Amino acid sequence: MSAAELPLSVDDIYDAQRRLRGVAASTPVLSHPALDEIAGRIVVCKAEALQRTGSFKFRGAYNAVAALSSRERRRGVIGASSGNHAQALALAGQLLSVPVTAVVPHDAPQGKVDGARSLGAEIVAYHRQRDDRDAIVARLAVDQGLTVVPSADAHAVMAGAGTVALELLWQAPVLTKILVPVGGGGLAAGTAVAAKHINPHIEVIGVEPEAAADTAASLRAERIAELPAVPDTIADGLRHTTPAALPWEVNKALLDRVVTVTDAQIVQAMGWAFKHLKVVTEPSGAVALAALAGLDLPPGPVGVILSGGSVDLDAFHRLVATPPPRKEPALA
Template sequence: MSAADLPLSVDDIYDAQRRLRGVAASTPVLAHPALDEIAGRTVICKAEALQRTGSFKFRGAYNAMAALSPRERRCGIIGASSGNHAQALALAGHLLSVPVTVVVPHDAPEGKVNGTHTLGADIVAYHRQRDDRDAIVAQLATDRGLAVVPSADARAVIAGAGTVTLELLWQAPILTVILVPVGGGGLAAGTAVAAKHINPRIKVIGVEPASAADTYASLRAGHITELPAVPDTIADGLRHTTPAALPWQINKTLLDDAITVTDAQIVQAMGWAFQHLKVVTEPSGAVALAALAGLNSQPGPVGVILSGGSVDLDAFHRLVATPPPRKEPALA
């Protein structure tokens, strides 16, 4: 599949940027010499942990909801999420006066669930190991007449996520590489479309936890690969067993590579972000930064997307103070 045949164009991302103007925060880029030393090159971090609701997810949720018809907005929307997309949907619904229902795993971080509830969303819990999340969403959507807004598998959501990189490359046009976390793949797909449009020579590299490397495995197999079980990783937002279908169509064409990091490396990166950039990141939000030390790609400045910071104080302190053992090797 050529870039021209992809299910998302840069025009979709520019449309999303217009919808988000004055609504989403234009998050800063941050740098520190210590990170340059770790990577052996200039490092520029896009601090989406400072976005509204604490992650990049707000961009895609708001763009998707704003693009709905008036009738769809009146009926309401439903989505599934481990927390960040849920909070993003809840805030977007609040701003646009759209009723929101979110289907959330039983073990989702309490702070994310509480944040979603505070913003007025209706919460439905499910069990990761026993229940079919997508079936629950589909049934509720049918029963209640709700529009589904997925966390990654929708053009408008991917387009909203792509605005992160439009901003990043406007703020730091010197970049030759971008490191982006990969869960369902929507942020990576939006990043790749935006980056390759602006600079076709830029390298876009996805980063996953070693125990949740479904996109890594799929790229190497040449087709979607499903992990045998729900991954065990501290990066709760990246516990996917298989790439989402629409982002996969983009990522298999435009991603230059995918690499993996251990949970211990993720916690180390959370410490780097806090110590050097004064930014609190959740484990999922620090995954791309964790890849700095082992980055093997073309030389030149590297951009790192710090995708989220939705972590409560106790969890952050516990992780950084007592990091997990280095039990799993990185696959990169």
């Protein structure tokens, strides 16, 4: 599939960057010699954990809501989320005076749910194993006349996420590869489009939790594959059973590869970020950093996207103090 046929263009990302100017934080890039030693090369981390609402999700949510017509804004929006997109959508709605409904799983981290509610979102809970999340969203959208803003599966959301890579490569233009977490796939898709437009030779590597490697499985099958059950991983933001359709079209064409990491490696990376960068990351936000150790990479500086930091103090301390048993990573 050629770049012109992909469901996301670099022009979409530049449009999103203009909408986000003065609204989203231009997050810093951070480095430390200890991370360089772990990776055997220069490491530059993009600290999206310091973004508004604590994750990169604000970029896509705000871009999508800002692009709506005045009529759509008046009626409101709805989105399903494990927590970060809910908070991002809630803040976007607050800033743009748009009513927001967030559909979240019953076991979503309470801090994320409370954060979305405090920003004005109406919360609708569902049970991961018993309920059809997408059917709930579709029914409420029809019944209440709401516009659906997905967490990944939308052009405007992917475009907003792609602004992370635009900033990263402006801040660190010498990068030869980027490690990016993969859940629904919107951040990876936006990163791949933006990065390969700026540098066609850059390698974009997706990173998934070993237990939630739906994109890796899909790449092996050369079609969208579905995991048999909701993944059991501490990376709650990446517990997808299947890639989102639009990001998948981009990622299968542009990602150079996808690797997986264990929960123990994710916790280790959370510790690295805290100790060396003084940044608190949630498990999902540390997934890309977790791939540094033991990953076979060609020479050259590597960028790492720390995608989120929405974790409460007790959970962070519990995870870092008592990490899960360690297993070796798998490559896809």
